[in-house]
Amino acid sequence: DAGVTQSPTHLIKTRGQQVTLRCSPKSGHDTVSWYQQALGQGPQFIFQYYEEEERQRGNFPDRFSGHQFPNYSSELNVNALLLGDSALYLCASSMTGVDYEQYFGPGTRLTVT
Amino acid sequence: KQEVTQIPAALSVPEGENLVLNCSFTDSAIYNLQWFRQDPGKGLTSLLLIQSSQREQTSGRLNASLDKSSGRSTLYIAASQPGDSATYLCAVGGATNKLIFGTGTLLAVQP
Numbered sequence: 001d002a003g004v005t006q007s008p009t010h011l012i013k014t015r016g017q018q019v020t021l022r023c024s025p026k027s028g029h030d031t032v033s034w035y036q037q038a039l040g041q042g043p044q045f046i047f048q049y050y051e052e053e054e055r056q057r058g059n060f061p062d063r064f065s066g067h068q069f070p071n072y073s074s075e076l077n078v079n080a081l082l083l084g085d086s087a088l089y090l091c092a093s094s095m096t097g098v099d100y101e102q103y104f105g106p107g108t109r110l111t112v113t
Numbered sequence: 114k115q116e117v118t119q120i121p122a123a124l125s126v127p128e129g130e131n132l133v134l135n136c137s138f139t140d141s142a143i144y145n146l147q148w149f150r151q152d153p154g155k156g157l158t159s160l161l162l163i164q165s166s167q168r169e170q171t172s173g174r175l176n177a178s179l180d181k182s183s184g185r186s187t188l189y190i191a192a193s194q195p196g197d198s199a200t201y202l203c204a205v206g207g208a209t210n211k212l213i214f215g216t217g218t219l220l221a222v223q224p
Contacts, residue, residue, distance in 0.1 A: 004156075033211070042117070042202055042214030043157070056209050090156055098144035098210050099164065104157035 002027075004093050004105035012111045013081050021076040021108045025093030031055075032074040033102065034066060035090040043090055049074050050096055078110075086112045115140045117205055119215035126193055127223050134188040134218045136203035141181045145206040148177050148188050150199045151217070157202065160188070193222045 005024045013019050025032050031050045035043035045058035049068035068074045072093075078085055088109050092102040116139045126132050136146070145164050149157040161170045161177040163186070169178040176189040186203055200219050204212040 006156075031210070035212075040216070042204075042216045043212070045211050045213070048209060048211060056211055058211075088154075092157075092212075094210060096210075098206055098208065100210070101147065101159050101162045102206075102210065102212060103159060104149070106156040109154070 004091055004103050006089075006091050006105040006108050008108060009106070010109045010111075012113060014113055015081055015083060017081050018077065018079045019081060019110060021078075021089050021091075021110070023074045023076070023091030023093075023105060025072050025074070025091075026103050029093035029095055029103070030072050031094050031096045032068060032072065033092045033094075034074070034076045035092065036060075037088040037090055037107070039087075046076070081112045083112050086110060115143075115205060115207075115213045117203060117213055117215040119201075119203060119218050121218060122216070123219040123221075125221040125223060128193060128195060130193050130222075131189070131191050132193055132220075134190070134201050134203075134220070136186040136188070136215055138184045138186075138205050138213075141184050142207075143181065143205040144208060144210070146177075146179050146186050147204050147206065147212065148175075148186075149202045149204065151202060152199050160201075190220075193220075195222050195224050198222050 033048040034046040037043040047057040148160040174191040200217040204214045
């Protein structure tokens with residue numbers, strides 16, 4: 001089992017550009033959540049996908065959007081990038097329900113210049 | 114609004130010492146609490162998950178306790194080793210298992 005995988009590992013973009021990050025959940029998991037982690041901070045919840053729909057959203061602007069595919073993989077899209085979007089973006093997967101651990105991927109380091 | 118606090122922010126101990134990391138949360142209406150380890154620039158590794166109905170969980174040298182009524186959890190690490198050096202994060206889970214994290218405790222275990 002490969003666990004949660006994310007691509008790419010690192011990414012450098014310019015202000016105003018758009019970026020797409022990808023996540024493949026752990027085998028058997030149907031729920032994917034995305035988190036943003038700024039340097040020295042704990043991860044902040046962006047949104048969660050289940051059954052191809054956004055189930056819950058954190059306090060992030062509409063520039064952040066996502067998608068979940070029938071195979072449960074997910075994408076995070078960020079439009080009109082700002083310098084403040086520079087962070088480690090983490091994907092977590094789990095089976096649905098509160099009884100299950102969330103497993104995190106290695107993250108994508110996004111740098112906006 | 115749920116807030117999670119971790120004390121201390123940083124900790125340095127000699128190898129072999131037993132240590133306790135603290136996590137507090139403001140809203141006791143949680144469904145679970147999860148402890149994670151994060152190595153520099155890496156993703157999170159799940160250490161322990163405690164359901165709201167449980168008081169503690171153990172895995173090897175790690176023991177985590179949960180007191181919902183007082184809004185506190187502790188992570189006990191026995192016989193610390195240099196390989197335990199990392200940032201330890203606690204996170205509380207709500208109804209949809211959305212996690213709210215603390216800012217972490219940076220642990221350094223000196224050989």
